[in-house]
Amino acid sequence: MKTYLWQRLLLFVPTLLGMTLLTFLLGVVSPADPAMVVMTMDGMSAPSAEELLLKRHEMGLDQSYAMQYVSWMAGVLHGRWGVSFIDGKDVLGTLLAALPVTLSVTSMAIFWVIFFSIPLGAVMAVYYLQWPDRLLLLLSMALTSVPVFWLAIIAMQVLCENLRIFPTSGYGSLRNLLLPGLILGVGTIGAVMRLQRDALLAVLADNYILTARAKGLPFFYIIYKHGLRNSFITVVTMLGNYISGLLGGAAIIEMIFSLPGLGTLVLAAVQARDYPIIQGYVLMVGCMTIFVNMGVDVLYVLLKPQLRLEGRRDYDCR
Amino acid sequence: MTADKWLERVAVGVWAFFFLVAALAPWLVPYDPAYVDMQHVLEFPDAMYWLGTDSLGRDVLSRLIMGARVSIGFAFVAACCTMTAGLFIGTVGGWFGGRLDAAVQMIINVFQGIPGFSLMIALAGILEPGFTSMLLAVVLTSWTGFARVVRGEVLRIRSEHFIEGLRALGAGNAFILQHYVWRSLLPVISTLFTIRLGAVILSVSGLSYIGIGLQPPLADWGLMVNEGQTYFRTYPLLLYAPGSCIFLLCMAFHILGESLKRRFVSAGRVYK
Amino acid sequence: MIKCQAVTKNFYSGFFKKRCHPVLQAISLTIAEGHTYALCGASGSGKSTLGRILLGLVAPSAGNVFYDDVSIQHWMTSRRKEKDFRQRNQIVFQNPQATLYPDFTIRQLLEEPYRIHSYLLGAPDWDWIEVCLKKVKLSLDLLNRYPEQLSGGQLQRVCIARSLLMRPSFLVLDEPTAMLDPTVQMQLICLLKELQQTEKLTYLFISHDLNLARYMADEAGFIYQGRLVEQGPAELVLQQPQITFTRQFIRAFDAF
Numbered sequence: 001m002k003t004y005l006w007q008r009l010l011l012f013v014p015t016l017l018g019m020t021l022l023t024f025l026l027g028v029v030s031p032a033d034p035a036m037v038v039m040t041m042d043g044m045s046a047p048s049a050e051e052l053l054l055k056r057h058e059m060g061l062d063q064s065y066a067m068q069y070v071s072w073m074a075g076v077l078h079g080r081w082g083v084s085f086i087d088g089k090d091v092l093g094t095l096l097a098a099l100p101v102t103l104s105v106t107s108m109a110i111f112w113v114i115f116f117s118i119p120l121g122a123v124m125a126v127y128y129l130q131w132p133d134r135l136l137l138l139l140s141m142a143l144t145s146v147p148v149f150w151l152a153i154i155a156m157q158v159l160c161e162n163l164r165i166f167p168t169s170g171y172g173s174l175r176n177l178l179l180p181g182l183i184l185g186v187g188t189i190g191a192v193m194r195l196q197r198d199a200l201l202a203v204l205a206d207n208y209i210l211t212a213r214a215k216g217l218p219f220f221y222i223i224y225k226h227g228l229r230n231s232f233i234t235v236v237t238m239l240g241n242y243i244s245g246l247l248g249g250a251a252i253i254e255m256i257f258s259l260p261g262l263g264t265l266v267l268a269a270v271q272a273r274d275y276p277i278i279q280g281y282v283l284m285v286g287c288m289t290i291f292v293n294m295g296v297d298v299l300y301v302l303l304k305p306q307l308r309l310e311g312r313r314d315y316d317c318r
Numbered sequence: 319m320t321a322d323k324w325l326e327r328v329a330v331g332v333w334a335f336f337f338l339v340a341a342l343a344p345w346l347v348p349y350d351p352a353y354v355d356m357q358h359v360l361e362f363p364d365a366m367y368w369l370g371t372d373s374l375g376r377d378v379l380s381r382l383i384m385g386a387r388v389s390i391g392f393a394f395v396a397a398c399c400t401m402t403a404g405l406f407i408g409t410v411g412g413w414f415g416g417r418l419d420a421a422v423q424m425i426i427n428v429f430q431g432i433p434g435f436s437l438m439i440a441l442a443g444i445l446e447p448g449f450t451s452m453l454l455a456v457v458l459t460s461w462t463g464f465a466r467v468v469r470g471e472v473l474r475i476r477s478e479h480f481i482e483g484l485r486a487l488g489a490g491n492a493f494i495l496q497h498y499v500w501r502s503l504l505p506v507i508s509t510l511f512t513i514r515l516g517a518v519i520l521s522v523s524g525l526s527y528i529g530i531g532l533q534p535p536l537a538d539w540g541l542m543v544n545e546g547q548t549y550f551r552t553y554p555l556l557l558y559a560p561g562s563c564i565f566l567l568c569m570a571f572h573i574l575g576e577s578l579k580r581r582f583v584s585a586g587r588v589y590k
Numbered sequence: 591m592i593k594c595q596a597v598t599k600n601f602y603s604g605f606f607k608k609r610c611h612p613v614l615q616a617i618s619l620t621i622a623e624g625h626t627y628a629l630c631g632a633s634g635s636g637k638s639t640l641g642r643i644l645l646g647l648v649a650p651s652a653g654n655v656f657y658d659d660v661s662i663q664h665w666m667t668s669r670r671k672e673k674d675f676r677q678r679n680q681i682v683f684q685n686p687q688a689t690l691y692p693d694f695t696i697r698q699l700l701e702e703p704y705r706i707h708s709y710l711l712g713a714p715d716w717d718w719i720e721v722c723l724k725k726v727k728l729s730l731d732l733l734n735r736y737p738e739q740l741s742g743g744q745l746q747r748v749c750i751a752r753s754l755l756m757r758p759s760f761l762v763l764d765e766p767t768a769m770l771d772p773t774v775q776m777q778l779i780c781l782l783k784e785l786q787q788t789e790k791l792t793y794l795f796i797s798h799d800l801n802l803a804r805y806m807a808d809e810a811g812f813i814y815q816g817r818l819v820e821q822g823p824a825e826l827v828l829q830q831p832q833i834t835f836t837r838q839f840i841r842a843f844d845a846f
Contacts, residue, residue, distance in 0.1 A: 018428030030444045134321055141576065145568035147520060147540070149527045150561035153547050241430075248435030252524055266436075270443030270530055282440045286432040293431075479688035485647060486683075487752070488676030489706045490669055497705075498691060 008297050012290055019286040020076065023279055024069050030275040035059055037085045076283065082276035084269075091280040094265065099284065101261035105253065106246050108181025109188065113242070117189045118235070121196025122223060125231075128201060136193065143190030148249060152183045152256045180257045184249055188242045195238055199231035233303050240296035244289040322577065329573035336386050336567050343387040349377040351384040351537045363555065370555055372545060382559055384537040389567070392449070392532070393518040396456040397511055400518075403457060404464020405507065409495060411465070412472030422469065426462045434459035435521060442530040452531055456518055464510055471506055475499050505582040509575055516571030523564050539564050592621040592760060592792065597643055597653035599636070613639050615816045616653070621760075621809070626786065626793040628807030628824060630800060632839070635813045637796045638684075641762045644794060645679055646672070657760075673707055680753035681762040685769055686745035690737040696748055697733040703755045711756070722751045725788070726781060743774035747781070754785070760792045767802065779805060800843045804828050812836045 035055040036047070047055070056062055060071055075081070081092040120140075124133045159165045159179060166179040203209065204227055212222045251263025258264070262281055269277035339346060354374045361371045369378040411422030429437075438455040445451035475481065475498075484494050525531030526540030534541060539560040546556030599614040613636045621627040629637050642648040644655055646662050655662040657679075665675035683689045690699050700723075704714040723730060726747040737745055746766055753761060763782065767775040779802055785791060795806050803810060803824070810828050811821035812835070820833045831837045 015427040019431045244433040248433030483689040488673045
């Protein structure tokens, strides 16, 4: 099992490398000339062509893209993620300061997703094709098709200003995160509900459930003991995909609820054309997604006992 | 079953309604959607302006109708490009296999390693905002979904016996792909295409809302939500009208996609 | 005359570390014009792979196949040559249900050769298609049906008719009766025997059913774990084998 796990994790290395390459390319296609930006940062100096050329050489911009990628990569590994075009601050530091906010909103969203969709999906599976199933199916589709930014504005108006259930804005306590997390998770709740329903239905159709019922075990005990555990594995494997969706979607939510996270940072950077921040944001979010997927893989192996014995499979390369 | 049929019909109805509105938009709009009329700023609905006017005195109904044209038109173009790219890359990987397939899978993994919406923000931020960069952002972030499914399906079809039968008859790759493989993919592709249409509308409206999607002279629903949010406490229609349009249309696409999927599953297609 | 010279086939598994699984080892055999060569052996012994190699559907790892002293590689150099080759050398598979594309009617399936070989055969020649259907004793009423509406025997006849459309001279029969019940099996074998006379066909008959092989074959060969352990005139190999394995196989089969 250990070698299997290592091999699974090893397969992430090319993905990680490819992701950094993609991020590097984002910098290449950006219309700004970094040398020019650095030289004119004080807002007064207008560098001559020779000065610019010298600076470009000094920054390594006259080298081939391959060489630039290697030195950029080395810098990234040493924590030199570049400096902001606007205020000259270190990109990594700025991003790391905003990271906890995004992580906490995303975690809150995941909490809501699990809180709502696992039981609701189970209800759907139990009442398969009856009215609760149909109603919840419609709800799940509605949840996946509602524009979150629109929902967020309405929810803020109704729940925060009119009913005063949640605080309107601010960041600091858990209470501030409840609503943003919920809104962020809305689409995922709908999707996971359906996933949980289908997974549970598949499990319930299996023979061992039939055996358990034949033994006379109460239905809800079977659902709880056999069904949920097995369908949970399916959900966990897909959760990796959903978390990447949540991390991306967090940008809009953070902006609307004015939370000082990565999303707010990058949207401000987009307005200001601050390319290093945008590039760093993609790199950071990409790394996080890949690490989450690695974690999911580990969890998958731990949850699925058969895999521990099975060892490696020849053709499996994800 | 009747409830499903009923729902399906409503969804088709909604879809057809929006599609017709989008197609006939230039002839349907009562006013020029971009005409700024400072005499009639922020008016409530009346006989003249059925849905009122916005903060610049533009007719909300006209902007909604034009918005349908922009949203649906863009979604179609983007979904078509996405489908073509995904179909091509997925087929190459699944059909030819070996190292080529490994490379295709790796590229797919790389693109899936970055959250789609984040990459969209970055691309829209780095390129000049507008139609083309929007298209590029959407296609680059969503082709992987198509490619993955297509690759899996092609892999499955490739191992079917009738493919070997065709080869024995003398058919080449191009012939088999064109007449058999893509034909067999049609149900899967059409399902994904429908769902993708809804997803594109949703993500583009999100990007337009935060101001890096389609740009102001265009009447996009996401932009309308953005412009309406300042005044919506007194003029709620400015927010509710475009938002519910996005919602309804996406919902219709979703329901259609799900029912297509169910139909093909019950027809015995292996489908994920 | 079809000659197979020291054909070896290895399959590989594994992504980084390749592992070699030998399937066929140095197989040499000759099939005379108008004769039937029966290839017998247990399942998994590599019979079907050899049949596919003979038709160039699978490339051998080593060795070569000659058709009238022309190497098969010559026929595979261009698409045009390959199509030419395919018309004259056809295969009938074990499982007719899976071999026919399920979404096409029998009519469309019979048109397939014309669609593939349009530049040589032109538009579907329905007179010839009807003649071929008569040869395999199928009625024309079936044309508008789908494969799933036909029985296994009928489908196998469709497959044979489809091959005959191209006027082949060599047919590989890859266990053509394995999926059919005994009475239908016998009918099909009789049909094949009859066609061999009228169409002057050469057969490679792959089977694990010795009774059918005895009935069909002029020459026979036994494959065991990828090796051709015994070959010669059919009555000799299938009645009085020299090798212990063959003897055991035949004894087991006859006892069953």
